[in-house]
Amino acid sequence: xxxxxxxxxxxxxxxxxxxxxxxxxxxxxxxxxxxxxxxxxxxxxxxxxxxxxxxxxxxxxxxxxxxxxxxxxxxxxxxxxxxxxxxxxxxxxxxxxxxxxxxxxxxxxxxxxxxxxxxxxxxxxxxxxxxxxxxxxxxxxxxxxxxxxxxxxxxxxxxxxxxxxxxxxxxxxxxxxxxxxxxxxxxxxxxxxxxxxxxxxxxxxxxxxxxxxxxxxxxxxxxxxxxxxxxxxxxxxxxxxxxxxxxxxxxxxxxxxxxxxxxxxxxxxxxxxxxxxxxxxxxxxxxxxxxxxxxxxxxxxxxxxxxxxxxxxxxxxxxxxxxxxxxxxxxxxxxxxxxxxxxxxxxxxxxxxxxxxxxxxxxxxxxxxxxxxxxxxxxxxxxxxxxxxxxxxxxxxxxxxxxxxxxxxxxxxxxxxxxxxxxxxxxx
Amino acid sequence: xxxxxxxxxxxxxxxxxxxxxxxxxxxxxxxxxxxxxxxxxxxxxxxxxxxxxxxxxxxxxxxxxxxxxxxxxxxxxxxxxxxxxxxxxxxxxxxxxxxxxxxxxxxxxxxxxxxxxxxxxxxxxxxxxxxxxxxxxxxxxxxxxxxxxxxxxxxxxxxxxxxxxxxxxxxxxxxxxxxxxxxxxxxxxxxxxxxxxxxxxxxxxxxxxxxxxxxxxxxxxxxxxxxxxxxxxxxxxxxxxxxxxxxxxxxxxxxxxxxxxxxxxxxxxxxxxxxxxxxxxxxxxxxxxxxxxxxxxxxxxxxxxxxxxxxxxxxxxxxxxxxxxxxxxxxxxxxxxxxxxxxxxxxxxxxxxxxxxxx
Numbered sequence: 001x002x003x004x005x006x007x008x009x010x011x012x013x014x015x016x017x018x019x020x021x022x023x024x025x026x027x028x029x030x031x032x033x034x035x036x037x038x039x040x041x042x043x044x045x046x047x048x049x050x051x052x053x054x055x056x057x058x059x060x061x062x063x064x065x066x067x068x069x070x071x072x073x074x075x076x077x078x079x080x081x082x083x084x085x086x087x088x089x090x091x092x093x094x095x096x097x098x099x100x101x102x103x104x105x106x107x108x109x110x111x112x113x114x115x116x117x118x119x120x121x122x123x124x125x126x127x128x129x130x131x132x133x134x135x136x137x138x139x140x141x142x143x144x145x146x147x148x149x150x151x152x153x154x155x156x157x158x159x160x161x162x163x164x165x166x167x168x169x170x171x172x173x174x175x176x177x178x179x180x181x182x183x184x185x186x187x188x189x190x191x192x193x194x195x196x197x198x199x200x201x202x203x204x205x206x207x208x209x210x211x212x213x214x215x216x217x218x219x220x221x222x223x224x225x226x227x228x229x230x231x232x233x234x235x236x237x238x239x240x241x242x243x244x245x246x247x248x249x250x251x252x253x254x255x256x257x258x259x260x261x262x263x264x265x266x267x268x269x270x271x272x273x274x275x276x277x278x279x280x281x282x283x284x285x286x287x288x289x290x291x292x293x294x295x296x297x298x299x300x301x302x303x304x305x306x307x308x309x310x311x312x313x314x315x316x317x318x319x320x321x322x323x324x325x326x327x328x329x330x331x332x333x334x335x336x337x338x339x340x341x342x343x344x345x346x347x348x349x350x351x352x353x354x355x356x357x358x359x360x361x362x363x364x365x366x367x368x369x370x371x372x373x374x375x376x377x378x379x380x381x382x383x384x385x386x387x388x389x390x391x392x393x394x395x396x397x398x399x400x401x402x403x404x405x406x407x408x409x410x411x412x413x414x415x416x417x418x419x420x421x422x423x424x425x426x427x428x
Numbered sequence: 429x430x431x432x433x434x435x436x437x438x439x440x441x442x443x444x445x446x447x448x449x450x451x452x453x454x455x456x457x458x459x460x461x462x463x464x465x466x467x468x469x470x471x472x473x474x475x476x477x478x479x480x481x482x483x484x485x486x487x488x489x490x491x492x493x494x495x496x497x498x499x500x501x502x503x504x505x506x507x508x509x510x511x512x513x514x515x516x517x518x519x520x521x522x523x524x525x526x527x528x529x530x531x532x533x534x535x536x537x538x539x540x541x542x543x544x545x546x547x548x549x550x551x552x553x554x555x556x557x558x559x560x561x562x563x564x565x566x567x568x569x570x571x572x573x574x575x576x577x578x579x580x581x582x583x584x585x586x587x588x589x590x591x592x593x594x595x596x597x598x599x600x601x602x603x604x605x606x607x608x609x610x611x612x613x614x615x616x617x618x619x620x621x622x623x624x625x626x627x628x629x630x631x632x633x634x635x636x637x638x639x640x641x642x643x644x645x646x647x648x649x650x651x652x653x654x655x656x657x658x659x660x661x662x663x664x665x666x667x668x669x670x671x672x673x674x675x676x677x678x679x680x681x682x683x684x685x686x687x688x689x690x691x692x693x694x695x696x697x698x699x700x701x702x703x704x705x706x707x708x709x710x711x712x713x714x715x716x717x718x719x720x721x722x723x724x725x726x727x728x729x730x731x732x733x734x735x736x737x738x739x740x741x742x743x744x745x746x747x748x749x750x751x752x753x754x755x756x757x758x759x760x761x762x763x764x765x766x767x768x769x770x771x772x773x774x775x776x777x778x779x780x781x782x783x784x785x786x787x
Contacts, residue, residue, distance in 0.1 A: 003453035031513070031516050034515050034516075035515070036513075036515040036516040036518070036519040037460055037463075037515055037518065039519070040463075060628035087698065090613055091708060091711070092650055092699075092700060092714055093649065093650070093706065093707060094454070094649065094650070094672030095457045097457055097458070097459045097460045098454050098457070098459040098646050099643060100459070100460060101459035101460055101462070101463055101638060101641075101642040101643075101646075102459075102639075102642055102643050102646055102693070102696060104638065104715075105463075105636065105638035105639035105642060105643060105689060106464070106643060106689055106690065106692060106696070107640055107693075108635060108639075108689070108690065109636050109686045109689020109690050109692075109693065110686065110689070110690045110693065111686070111689070112549060112550045112636065112683050112685070112686035113680075113682040113683050113686030113687045113689075113690055114682065114685060114686075114690075115686075116550070116682045117569075117680055117681065117682035117683075120681050121681060125772060127515070131725030134529060134549060137509070146482050195585075204695060209526070209549075209635065210523045211522075212519045212523055213519065213527070213542075214517070214522065216516050216519040216520055217519075217524075219521075220512050220516050220520055223511075224511060225513075228658070256534045256535055257531065257534060257535070258530060258531070260527070260530075261526075261528070261530045261531045261534075262527075262531065264524060264527040265527050265528070265531070266525050267563070268520065268524040268527075271520060275509070275511055275512075281511060283509060310656050312545075316457075327731075329730065347719050355721070366451070401757060423516060
């Protein structure tokens with residue numbers, strides 16, 4: 001691959017992938033603990049730290065853009081930000097969301113003031129590139145940045161691996177964790193510190209403004225595919241890495257495409273696909289299931305109409321005109337075709353007739369309806385005029401075994417509360 | 429008017445325009461929805477800019493207002509699928525929309541002075557005096573005029589819908605019962621927040637507007653318990669911070685909007701520490717909670733019945749030493765007990781206090 005042969009591009013891709021891996025994995029805990037926006041606040045709060053570190057580096061005569069220096073600054077102010085959020089939420093009437101908003105916007109404002117001050121007042125070629133921390137420019141990654149990122153990533157993953165059980169309990173049930181004697185406060189602080197590291201690692205690639213998405217979006221996407229935390233963390237890491245690599249690649253293809261927004265849009269696309277197509281939770285499958293269910297209910301209502309007409313004049317296999325069927329009068333003609341295709345009715349001229357299979361199914365639906373009316377009337381003492389509406393829905397629900405149990409529990413009755421017979425077996 | 433005065437006026441108008449809807453955001457626990465909207469209107473601004481060639485025209489205001497409502501709708505829809513929780517929905521939706529806006533700007537408005545990446549981040553309020561508009565023979569600064577109109581509109585909004593806003597904020601069930609349509613009020617407020625964000629955009633940018641929306645109202649909230657006072661107080665604190673921020677920015681030559689946001693942070697910090705009733709300091713110095721009052725009264729009563737030096741006093745009580753020391757310090761500060769540790773005795777005020785608690 002030619003891209004791999006280019007050392008600059010290799011650095012960029014590795015950096016973006018590593019960032020996605022870290023923020024995706026740690027984001028799972030933030031999402032589960034309903035602290036999605038804490039990452040956003042921490043990212044914004046790290047900007048003044050980066051600027052202060054740069055100023056300190058310039059003043060002391062050390063390389064002001066050394067990743068470790070900037071990292072230390074970012075960690076410091078992100079930490080202060082976190083403590084301020086906790087302090088405001090605990091000691092005032094303001095809620096946590098206001099605390100997050102205040103800390104995020106004020107520290108970012110101070111960061112912007114410092115950044116503009118540096119750009120206007122501090123000389124040297126070094127200051128260029130500092131503004132890349134805002135929207136990210138993966139192309140500005142250097143091999144030494146990558147080394148720092150890799151070491152930090154290793155630390156984060158080792159901690160995550162060693163304390164996985166504790167973090168798991170903490171995320172789902174902090175009260176239970178406390179009752180087990182876990183040091184809940186210290187674990188929370190540790191987990192948030194790991195998040196700060198992930199945020200700081202992402203600063204150069206994605207930038208402070210959009211880091212929130214790199215923490216939350218891969219985790220939200222991974223959640224669609226699995227119910228187990230271990231798998232979710234791994235998957236979120238992989239999806240985040242995929243978004244990072246894909247975004248960095250696209251952004252390097254054209255000029256004036258800042259990496260951060262492209263990476264975020266890749267992650268959002270991954271989330272979109274996951275929301276729609278993930279097995280079981282996918283919205284598409286859910287919509288299909290609902291549509292199929294609605295069709296089944298309509299077909300069963302059609303069969304029920306045929307059964308009622310049969311009850312009226314005693315001939316269950318007579319041909320009925322479509323206009324006599326209530327279920328067909330709306331937009332139900334496709335349902336007739338469906339019932340015919342499933343072998344439930346035969347088409348005769350302009351009318352339909354129940355097949356043996358259709359009659360059995362119709363009998364079952366009518367039986368369910370009347371059993372439920374009887375059940376409500378006997379067990380819940382509902383008056384007779386309150387039974388029908390509920391039964392109209394229940395007759396299509398519940399499975400065979402449950403209906404058998406209800407039937408047995410009522411003593412296999414012969415008639416419903418209105419005195420109509422409860423059908424058993426096919427009349428054909 | 430001097431350029432500096434125009435800049436301060438513009439910042440103060442932005443602060444007032446933002447604080448009026450911002451108070452309701454803070455009270456409703458929707459501060460972060462304001463954050464989300466202010467980011468998410470960006471693509472709306474950019475698209476409208478392509479159409480109209482300006483970032484502060486009426487179509488842009490209306491278009492971005494619609495975009496803000498769309499954002500809220502999108503967040504609520506995503507949340508309603510029950511696949512993503514509410515806070516995560518916010519954190520997923522607004523960066524995506526913001527990213528689209530940033531990419532559009534990076535790709536298509538290269539070299540345009542009215543709309544570039546810096547402008548998104550912190551606007552450029554220093555240009556306010558340069559962006560003039562002829563109005564009835566006078567040259568008027570356009571951003572100042574736009575923000576003034578929006579501030580006035582927001583004031584009208586709050587005054588006209590004061591009752592509706594108040595009831596739907598504190599008891600949305602009651603609001604629905606008496607026919608006030610809390611959902612409509614909610615979306616109206618979101619629309620106002622969007623329009624205000626857009627109006628402030630070219631002066632203070634899409635991100636710092638959050639500080640203008642939330643911080644002065646939050647500080648005012650700590651200083652008073654009444655909305656009727658919180659609203660004007662928030663406007664006043666916001667406008668004052670804008671002026672102070674400008675002074676700092678001119679002194680050190682940094683982003684004016686950034687310094688204004690920083691000044692708001694300082695104001696908030698002061699309110700947090702020094703608020704008369706709820707501030708950290710007054711909490712530290714007051715017998716405020718029921719528990720503190722009862723413990724204090726117990727101690728006074730004990731001294732009254734059997735005056736004893738401090739070490740003996742501690743013996744009979746199963747309290748932690750810090751609690752004893754703290755309560756004693758509070759009682760001393762209020763003048764309820766007097767004398768050195770060896771000869772503590774309650775004062776008349778202290779005895780009255782203990783009686784009042786006992787009753």
